[in-house]
Amino acid sequence: MSRLVDLPPEEARAHFLDGDSYFNSDIPKYIRFKAVLDGVAEVMNGKQYTCFESGKPDHLSGVNYSLIANKDGRFDWRPFELIHPAIYVSLVNVLCDPKNWEQIQARWAKFESSAVQCCSDPVLAVADEKNKAAQVRSWWQRVEQQSLIYSLEYSHVLHTDVTNCYGSLYTHSIPWAIHGLKKAKQNKFSDSLLGNRIDAHMRAGRHGQTNGIPQGSVLMDFVAEIVLGYVDEKITSLLDNKKSFRILRYRDDYRVFANSDETAEEVLKKISDSLRSVGMRLGAAKTHLSRNVVEGSIKPDKLAGIDLLESGEEHVKTLQKKLLRLHSFGRRFPNSGALRRLVSEFYDKIVVEKDEEIESHNLDVQVAIATDIGFVSPNTFPVVAAILSRLISLASPDDKVRLWTMVRDKMRRLPHNGYQEIWLQRVTHPKAVDIKFESREAICQIVNGESPALWENGWIACPALLEALQVAKIVDKQASDMPEVMQPEEVELFRRNAWLY
Numbered sequence: 254m255s256r257l258v259d260l261p262p263e264e265a266r267a268h269f270l271d272g273d274s275y276f277n278s279d280i281p282k283y284i285r286f287k288a289v290l291d292g293v294a295e296v297m298n299g300k301q302y303t304c305f306e307s308g309k310p311d312h313l314s315g316v317n318y319s320l321i322a323n324k325d326g327r328f329d330w331r332p333f334e335l336i337h338p339a340i341y342v343s344l345v346n347v348l349c350d351p352k353n354w355e356q357i358q359a360r361w362a363k364f365e366s367s368a369v370q371c372c373s374d375p376v377l378a379v380a381d382e383k384n385k386a387a388q389v390r391s392w393w394q395r396v397e398q399q400s401l402i403y404s405l406e407y408s409h410v411l412h413t414d415v416t417n418c419y420g421s422l423y424t425h426s427i428p429w430a431i432h433g434l435k436k437a438k439q440n441k442f443s444d445s446l447l448g449n450r451i452d453a454h455m456r457a458g459r460h461g462q463t464n465g466i467p468q469g470s471v472l473m474d475f476v477a478e479i480v481l482g483y484v485d486e487k488i489t490s491l492l493d494n495k496k497s498f499r500i501l502r503y504r505d506d507y508r509v510f511a512n513s514d515e516t517a518e519e520v521l522k523k524i525s526d527s528l529r530s531v532g533m534r535l536g537a538a539k540t541h542l543s544r545n546v547v548e549g550s551i552k553p554d555k556l557a558g559i560d561l562l563e564s565g566e567e568h569v570k571t572l573q574k575k576l577l578r579l580h581s582f583g584r585r586f587p588n589s590g591a592l593r594r595l596v597s598e599f600y601d602k603i604v605v606e607k608d609e610e611i612e613s614h615n616l617d618v619q620v621a622i623a624t625d626i627g628f629v630s631p632n633t634f635p636v637v638a639a640i641l642s643r644l645i646s647l648a649s650p651d652d653k654v655r656l657w658t659m660v661r662d663k664m665r666r667l668p669h670n671g672y673q674e675i676w677l678q679r680v681t682h683p684k685a686v687d688i689k690f691e692s693r694e695a696i697c698q699i700v701n702g703e704s705p706a707l708w709e710n711g712w713i714a715c716p717a718l719l720e721a722l723q724v725a726k727i728v729d730k731q732a733s734d735m736p737e738v739m740q741p742e743e744v745e746l747f748r749r750n751a752w753l754y
Contacts, residue, residue: 257375257475258361266349268377270294274471275341278322278333278672279635279747281679283730284696286338292721293338294345301450302343302457307714310340310457315709317458317467320696322672323631324588330669332420334467337458337708339718344454344472353447357479360431364482367489371482372396373503375475396503400510400550403499407510409542410549411517415505415528416536419468422480423532424455430483430531451476464532474504480531481505487527492520500524505533510546517542557582558591573615575599576622588630596626596636597748604643605741613647617656620644624660631673634664635747638676639739646685646738657681657688671696678732685737699724700732 257265268274272287297305310316318335336344347353364371372395400410415421428437428448440446444453455466455476467473485502489495498520499510507524511517525535543549561582579599583592603611612619620641627637645656661677664670671694678697681688690697695705707724741748 255377257377257471258358260377262349262351262354265354266345269345269349269472269475270342275338276333276335276469277471277474278469279744281675281732281735282743283679283732283735284675284700284727285729286335286727288726288729289338289722289724290342292726293342293718296715296718296721297339297342297346299346300343301346302339302454305339305715305718306712308712310337310709310712311459311461313709313712314460315706316340316460316712318695318707320469320671320675320694321669323667323670327668331468333469333672334458335707336467336470336472338722339713340454340458341470341472344451347447347450347454348472348475356431356447360479361482364485367482367485368492368495369485369488369500369502369507370399371478371485371502372399373474373478375471375478396501396506396508397550399501400508401547403510404546404550407499407512407546409511409513409517409544410546411509411511411521411540411542412549413507413509413521413524413535413540415533418505418533419473419477420465421532421534422464422466422477424452424463424466426480426483426531427452427455427476430480477504484527484531484533487530488523491523491526508550514542552590554586554589554591557586558589558595561595571615572603572611573619573622576619576626580622580626583626583630583633588632592626592630593633593636593747596633596640597744600636600640600643600744601741601748604639604738611644611647616644616648616652620656620660624663627673628663628667631667631670634673635676636744638680639744642680642737642739653686654688657686661688661690679735679743680739682732683735683737684733687733695724696727700728 257268260268270290272285272290275286275290302310316337317340320333320335322331322333323329324331348357403410425441428441428446428451431437431448431451432440432446437446437448441449443449456462458467459465466476481502481504488500492498497511497516500520501508501510509517509520509524511520521535521540528534561578579592579595582595586592623637623640623644627634641660645653648656657680661681664673664677667673674692674694674697678690678692678700680686681690682700690701692698695707698705699707704724707727708722710719710722713719713722
């Protein structure tokens with residue numbers, strides 16, 4: 254497993270321009286952004302977006318596209334932001350210019366001398382492993398396992414994280430992080446500073462906003478790590494007696510190890526002060542102190558999930574009872590990593606191994622329970638949809654339409670559920686089901702053969718670039734040709750990630 258920052262600039266560029274790096278969450282296999290990125294990169298030929306504009310993109314709204322995912326089944330949501338491909342490719346061109354990349358690498362090396370041990374450097378997969386799966390495996394090895402080792406030295410562990418990290422990051426802090434506060438302030442209007450050019454790209458797709466950066470790509474994870482590395486330096490400068498504590502950071506999640514309440518709370522204060530300088534703040538609801546490091550290092554949902562798995566299934570004979578057990582766990586630990594692991598293992602048993610006998614006479618009940626798991630914990634829905642595709646495949650043609658219609662109508666009651674609708678379209682579109690999926694989600698409309706505006710292109714003057722941005726290119730096969738039962742490779746990333754929880 255190698256780090257992205259250690260790659261030569263051309264290899265880093267190729268990695269950033271991969272479709273899975275542009276959008277690094279699960280999405281149906283027929284939706285691919287690689288063709289658009291390749292076409293845009295060919296037209297731009299290493300240049301920046303400013304060479305192709307007839308106006309300023311930061312004067313327009315909707316330049317980037319927001320894909321909304323419901324987080325809690327109610328009114329909490331996560332906006333995945335599809336950066337305008339011309340701005341995205343332009344930023345990749347800037348970052349991966351050999352001189353600029355060398356500057357980033359040198360700055361990154363300085364971050365590594367801080368008292369905060371960063372465990373979230375973007376990493377690359379080995380062999381056939383997916384990059385996001387490699388990133389999760391890195392978390393398990395460098396955070397959870399190291400936390401357990403620290404129990405030999407420390408009696409306390411304090412957990413905290415940043416509230417809305419990407420959405421609150423102050424974009425002008427990017428040049429501070431790369432060049433230092435003094436130099437950045439003295440040259441805040443100069444295009445010669447790499448940090449200012451990155452900052453300008455952030456604001457170009459977001460109506461000129463200085464608060465927040467897009468979420469949902471490896472490129473933005475990389476930029477966020479630069480700013481958080483700068484915060485690590487600030488934390489280090491404020492702390493004395495650095496042998497009395499340890500700090501692990503995975504993205505915006507901090508773990509502080511100490512031998513007293515006072516030391517842990519003093520470190521927490523310095524973390525809070527340093528984050529505030531770049532527009533971020535800690536979440537009080539997720540800040541807690543444990544006086545047993547082993548117990549405090551493993552998430553409660555993971556411990557409960559282990560207990561559930563170890564309890565055996567000898568008394569849980571029917572599929573309905575197994576689904577009810579998953580449902581009960583999901584109510585206790587909604588949207589948890591452990592629930593993702595449990596539904597993934599359930600999927601393996603009924604789809605991959607096919608060693609679970611599905612009671613066709615209770616199909617409506619099983620579908621109802623499985624759907625409610627996805628409704629209460631929307632981040633499980635890619636695999637819940639796969640489970641439903643297996644269950645409903647056993648119904649008669651008329652019952653398939655009836656059951657999928659009820660599933661669709663229930664999931665549509667989720668507010669801000671564009672991401673979930675993309676997966677609903679995947680399981681209702683195959684020819685064996687053949688439900689025309691009408692949606693206000695633009696990506697679903699594109700899959701249906703329509704041409705909604707995904708990105709605002711009114712600022713672009715170049716006809717060749719506009720041609721490269723045709724939204725039809727994001728669909729590389731017909732959704733109706735997909736198998737009725739979702740195959741393991743379609744949720745491979747979800748399943749690989751899940752085993753670490």
